[in-house]
Amino acid sequence: MEQDSSRENPSREGASWPGDPPSSTLGQALSQVLHRLTSEESRRGKARSAAIQDLDALIEAAECDQLFEGSDTSLRGMPEMLGQVAKALGKYAAPPKEQEGRARGYSEVAEKGAAVGVLFLKLMGKIEAAKNSLLCPTWKIGLRPLAGPIYIFAVTHSLEQPWTSPRSRDVAGEVLALLLRVTQCGSVAGFLHGENEDEKGRFTLIMELLKPDLNKESWKNNPATKHVFSWTLQQVTRPWLNQHLERILPPSLLISDDYQTENKILGVHCLHHIVLNVPAADLLQYNRAQVLYHALFNHLYTPEYNLIQAVLLCLLDLFPILEKGLHWKGGAARPSTHCDEVLRLILTHMEPEHRLLLRRTYARNLPAFVKRLGILTVRHLKRLERVIISYLEVYDGPEEEARLKILETLKLLMQYAWPRISCRLVVLLKALLKLICDVARDPNLTPEPVKNALLEEATDCLILLDHCSQGQVKDLLAKILQSCEDSKVVNCIRKVQQVSEGASYDRN
Template sequence: MRRSSSPQDSSLPEEWPSSALGQAFSQILHRFTSQESLRDKERNAALRDLSALMEGTDCDRLFEGSGTSLRGMPEMLGQVVKVLGKYAAPPKEQEGKSAGYSEVAEKAAAVGLLFLNLLRKVEAAKNLVYPAWKTSLRHLAGPVYIFAITHSLEQPWTSPRSQDVAGDVLALLLQVTECSSVAGFLHGENEDEKGRFIVIMELLKPDLNKESWKNNPATKHVFSQTLQQVTRPWLNQHLERVLPPSLLISDDYQTENKILGVHCLHHIVLNVAVLLCLLDLFPVLEKALHWKGDAARPRTRCDETLQLILTHMEPEHRLLLRRTYARNLPAFVRRLGILSVRHLKRLERVIIGYLEVYDGPEEEARLQILETLKLLMQYTWPRVPCRLVVLLKALLKLICDVARDPSLTPEPVKSALLEAATECLILLDHCSQGQVKGLLAKISQSCEDSKVLNCIRKVQQASEGAPYDGT
């Protein structure tokens, strides 16, 4: 292995591990950070030595415990990962040009391969129950994530090769941390688990102030991509961390940055400060409203807000906004309960219109609209029979469209749509005292599609011996 001749190598800080392996890592780390080795040739050689050292080191030596010294190997590895992330970072843009970007992708691919090797060793250490792997992962996860997001996006400093390697790094990181998604990695897989969003934001913070945010052209994209993954209710507690950078980016003179910043602000508004949060405020604002049984119930702010939402929903054709509106609609129906009957005609038009439009691979809008319809029938069931024909046609058309869908919609999404539509048919049958069951019997005689027949069969089986009791 190549060794640096700097005199600093012989006087390592006492808090770093004193083992031969720790000294080897410290020496290579010094070669990346010292003023004497700023040339790429020196750092490329150090990277090769580091890869060889990583490859030749067993898990039990790599993840030695940190109790014998102030820091130990876990923090040493974390520092190495941070340094490598900076080594592979794109250089500062100069006068709108991207000088030096051509070499970044090659560096990123090499660093990514080293990170893959390191993460595989963490996974092996986890399986072999070496205790220090958890400590090491705490130091590694944040910097590795930032590297993966930086180089997995299609940007001037990436290539197909570097993007593939970075994508593999991100996938393996999620596997090692036992997270099913990037969102779960950031905010935690469940309510009791603490995610890594705060760690990521703390790592990005030095590069997200007014003086530094343009030093690394990837930082704003990493911030934006990370922010988009954190939604309500998790984002509420991080407003002071995400709002200043979003405002800073949106206030830039470059149109590209303005758009990116507004995109971040839009996400914050949707997930922190508007519709669902208003629902939490309405009971406080309307404490003085008391219903007297001898008069009509007064219209509330919730009624007014839902009316406004429906006014915007009907003509909206942009899928992103349709998803946003549909995502919030079930909560308003739940809050109004039986009083949703005031908005029944407009809700009916919106529901039928939204069920007709394909919403992309995740079908978020149509799934939320089906949930809205289900709630609406539960709360306003006496008014449902007069709408039997129009609702039955809309649901059957949806089921047939999904069953025959040749698109790339994932099968789990199709199954969720069919299941939700079937639940609505069952409710519709209960509300209409079995009329749906009779009408479907005629269809089943001529239908040959197995998925459609399966939905009809479920409705018929659920309806047998289960008269609707109004609950």
């Protein structure tokens, strides 16, 4: 059978490198293997599996000096070819599109990942041996084009995902560990940003390799790409991350803007990492912080509680950046802030919400918003009052997370906005006493430690309410003691009276 023109010139099939292909026997053999891995014909049938076996034999038989032998031209050509082979191996072991993966399963991908991982271990083993023996000083040249593709492969298969298996994850973990050892890096972070200030690091290289698969048209072709990007991004922190902002912000926004909740959450986590690790001045430049805010704010209309949780945590860290330039000069009313806008929307959603997971998520984050606004919480006092009273009335499951967080919110609210609390004395007192009675009479639904926590928090709220109302609570509670027979309720009331009269309150 005659060879087609593409086989005679593998570079036309994507196996391109500077200059001519190496003329050595090993170089020609690698060129043929690369063609078989990348050509369209080899994607059908078992041609690529056979190419993997041939490559295994080539690596097994080759010495390091053979991998990098020849003239200066081939010294440039062989490492580049090895890099192209590594990229082809990564694509060979990459998971298919999600739709295809569901149809046929990912078991085949895990097997391919383990096989390719063994090849990379053998190849880097040759480089490590050359490094330790000092007989092949060109090992560094061979490592440069290999490090990026091998890193991406290792992260793709070391994370727990549908396309990995215990075996493939173990092999990929060994590949990553050996890569760090060969590159003399103590951690993945050091590998990416450099072990010291003088070392450049490989984060830019990794982002450039991922870039073709991180645009609007291609980022879903390989379901592993978003996870590799996210995991890699979160390894790099201050002060190294800000110099890569133009590379990391667009993909993060793209992933967070997807219709799938899983991708939205992944993208929000990437954005949160950027907010925490990029200086405020860089985020404020070119209005980036506002872009981030609007992208996050739009997610607050979703009914997905886990996405809401991720978004609220990110927004709470973004507020100080957005409000960095706002300074109240007195006189006129303070301007409304982004935090005001978000809290207003949260309270709007909280009032009619009946789904427990969402109620818990909103309640869990409410104290942080009150802390953030401080005295300015009075702008939202009426709606907060309605939310607090309605949430205290509803049983929230054995852990009672929502009611505990609402009590914490009420305590903060009374501390920050105490002058406005006395006019709400009757409403709040009724809600707290009803809660105490409900918890005290609960026969078995709530565990005792949770009951005790609820009673203690409610008692603290009564004490604060008494301070805000100049002792009116103590006088009103004195009448209840005469008719109440429940020991737990009586105990809470007596604690309030003791503290109001100046005695110490021992919560234990």
